[in-house]
Amino acid sequence: MTESLVRALVEMQEDEALRRAKELLDQGSDPMTVLEACSSAMEEVGERFEKGEYFLPHLMMAGEMLRQISEMIKPMVRESRSGVGRGRVLIGTVKGDIHDIGKNIVVFLLEANGFEVRDIGIDQPAEKFVEAIREFRPRVVGMSGLLTLAFDSMKKTVQTIEEAGLRNEVRIMIGGGQITEKVREYTGADAWGPDAIAGLKLVRQWTERTA
Numbered sequence: 694m695t696e697s698l699v700r701a702l703v704e705m706q707e708d709e710a711l712r713r714a715k716e717l718l719d720q721g722s723d724p725m726t727v728l729e730a731c732s733s734a735m736e737e738v739g740e741r742f743e744k745g746e747y748f749l750p751h752l753m754m755a756g757e758m759l760r761q762i763s764e765m766i767k768p769m770v771r772e773s774r775s776g777v778g779r780g781r782v783l784i785g786t787v788k789g790d791i792h793d794i795g796k797n798i799v800v801f802l803l804e805a806n807g808f809e810v811r812d813i814g815i816d817q818p819a820e821k822f823v824e825a826i827r828e829f830r831p832r833v834v835g836m837s838g839l840l841t842l843a844f845d846s847m848k849k850t851v852q853t854i855e856e857a858g859l860r861n862e863v864r865i866m867i868g869g870g871q872i873t874e875k876v877r878e879y880t881g882a883d884a885w886g887p888d889a890i891a892g893l894k895l896v897r898q899w900t901e902r903t904a
C-alpha cells in the first residue's frame with residue numbers, strides 16, 4: 694500500500710509523493726503508518742547521500758516533502774486523539790544539529806494527547822535547556838538529534854542540567870535516527886525512543902507515575 698509513496702519520496706517525485714500520501718490518508722490509512730513509510734524512505738535517501746549518489750539539495754527536497762506530509766497528518770492526529778492538560782514537556786534539537794522534522798512529529802503527537810509542550814527549536818545549547826527548565830518547570834525533557842555529533846551535545850546537556858541541580862526534577866528522553874541504548878547510556882539520559890509513539894509512551898508513563 695505504501696510502496697508507491699516510498700518510491701516517489703526516494704525518487705524525489707514531489708507531486709507524486711504528496712498525491713500518494715493524500716490518497717492513502719483519504720482512504721483511511723493510519724497516519725502513523727504513513728509516517729513510518731516516510732521514515733523508511735528517508736533511510737534510503739540517507740543511504741544514497743552516503744554513497745555519493747545524492748547531495749545536499751536532495752536532503753533538502755526530502756525534508757520539504759516530509760514537512761508537507763507532516764502538515765497533512767497534523768490535523769488528523771489532533772482529531773483522532775484529544776486530551777486535557779496532563780503535564781509539561783520541554784523539547785528541542787541539541788546544539789550543532791538542525792534536523793527538526795522528527796522532533797516536530799513528537800511535538801504534535803504529545804500536544805494531540807493533551808500535554809503542554811514547549812519546543813525551544815533547533816541547535817540549542819545546554820544552557821538554553823537549563824534556562825527553559827527553570828522557567829517552564831517541565832516533568833519531562835526531550836532531546837532530539839540526528840547527527841552523530843549530537844550524542845556529545847546530548848551528554849553535555851544532561852551534565853549541565855545536573856550541574857544546575859535540576860536533574861532530579863526531570864526525566865530525560867532522547868531520540869533521533871541514530872539513537873540506540875548504547876547512546877542513551879553514553880549521554881546519561883533516562884530513556885530513548887525510536888519513534889514519536891515511543892516518546893508519547895514514555896511521557897505518559899513518567900507523568901502518570903509521578904502525578
Ligand code: B12
Nearest residue numbers: 739756791792793795835837840841868869870886889892
Ligand atoms: C531531511 C534531512 C536533512 C534536512 C533536514 C530538514 C529538517 N528541517 O529537519 C537538511 C537538508 C537540513 C539536512 C542537513 C544535513 N544533514 Co541530514 N538528513 C535528512 C534525512 C534524509 C531525513 C531526516 C528526517 O527528517 N527523517 C524523518 C524523521 C521523521 O525521522 P527522525 O528525525 O529520525 O524522527 C523520528 C524518530 O527518530 C523519533 N524522534 C526524533 N526526535 C526525537 C526525540 C525524542 C525525545 C523521541 C522520544 C523520539 C524522537 O521520532 C520521529 C518520528 O517517528 C536524514 C536521513 C535519515 N536516515 O534520517 C539525513 C541525515 C540525518 N543527515 C545527515 C547529514 C550528514 C546532514 C548534513 C551534515 C549534510 C551536509 N553536508 O551539510 C546537514 C547537517 C546540518 C546540521 N547541522 O544539522 C546524515 C547524518 C550522518 C551522521 N552520522 O551524522 C543523515 C543520517 C544522512 C546520511 N545517511 O548520511 N538533512
